[in-house]
Amino acid sequence: MSRLSVRKTYKLFIGGAFPRSESGRSYVVTSPKGDFLANASRASRKDARDAVTAARKAFPGWSGATPYNRGQILYRIAEMLEGRRGQFAEELGTGKKAALEQVDAAVDRLVWYAGWSDKIASVRGSANPVAGPYFNLSTPEPSGVVAVIAPSDPLLGLVSVVAPVIVTGNTAVVVASESSPLASITLAEVLATSDLPGGVVNILTGHQAELAPWLAAHMDVNGLDLTGVTDPDLALRCEQEAAENLKRVLRPSTPDWSADPGIGRMTAFMETKTVWHPAGV
Numbered sequence: 001m002s003r004l005s006v007r008k009t010y011k012l013f014i015g016g017a018f019p020r021s022e023s024g025r026s027y028v029v030t031s032p033k034g035d036f037l038a039n040a041s042r043a044s045r046k047d048a049r050d051a052v053t054a055a056r057k058a059f060p061g062w063s064g065a066t067p068y069n070r071g072q073i074l075y076r077i078a079e080m081l082e083g084r085r086g087q088f089a090e091e092l093g094t095g096k097k098a099a100l101e102q103v104d105a106a107v108d109r110l111v112w113y114a115g116w117s118d119k120i121a122s123v124r125g126s127a128n129p130v131a132g133p134y135f136n137l138s139t140p141e142p143s144g145v146v147a148v149i150a151p152s153d154p155l156l157g158l159v160s161v162v163a164p165v166i167v168t169g170n171t172a173v174v175v176a177s178e179s180s181p182l183a184s185i186t187l188a189e190v191l192a193t194s195d196l197p198g199g200v201v202n203i204l205t206g207h208q209a210e211l212a213p214w215l216a217a218h219m220d221v222n223g224l225d226l227t228g229v230t231d232p233d234l235a236l237r238c239e240q241e242a243a244e245n246l247k248r249v250l251r252p253s254t255p256d257w258s259a260d261p262g263i264g265r266m267t268a269f270m271e272t273k274t275v276w277h278p279a280g281v
Helices: 045-064 067-083 085-092 096-116 120-124 156-167 182-192 208-217 232-245
Strands: 026-030 036-041 126-128 134-142 145-149 171-175 201-204 223-225 248-250 270-278
Touching: 036 182, 045 134, 045 145, 045 171, 045 201, 045 208, 067 085, 067 096, 067 156, 067 182, 085 096, 085 182, 096 156, 120 134, 120 270, 145 156, 145 208, 156 171, 156 182, 156 223, 171 208, 182 201, 208 232, 232 248
Parallel strands: 145 171, 145 223, 171 201, 223 248
Antiparallel strands: 026 036, 126 134, 134 270
């Protein structure tokens, strides 16, 4: 007898849990050839607000962790990702060899950022010369909650925008690739089992145009990464909404994800605190 396959509906990832969208909506995800792959939850504005709340709740603990500890957790994520290498390659659907290469590149990118966790402060911080009996020290700190509109590259691009946000102590609300969301939810399953505290990364699947403006306007979001926005009108609207509380904004772009990422994405969502301290005379 033939059997009916079980059609999976992927859930959201909010606060370390996997809830369904409060709206009960979902949408069909297809392969490049148009074949059915799965259903993905279609997040609503309420889901976006819940994700921001979870990210804000997780921020004090995550930003207060030692940079070395954050680096250890990113390295653990890389280990877990490599352990599910075959599954990710299958979900990418780009041909086995190319897919495996992309998974390997994503693992390497996580390890690269993990190595920067306890070094970025030394690179961006400084001891400033002043005229007086004082020490003047500048040190970088995380901004807070960052909303990330992920690029269409479903794994390497996703890792390349999320890792620099969290390695510096920020927490993230991520809108996954609308057309290729499966790898992002599988990555959420990796995050949930890799020592990452709940709420540090929250992943929403759904329509970019529906979620991005509300995250841009949310007054408890401190930064906005619009890398994955392809509609100029949507990008402009998001920038205008983000100006209301002076969010830090990364504008849309199409980077070569295989190139050296540099430190720009880490420093984009960091603030500099300067401390004056009396010097003994």
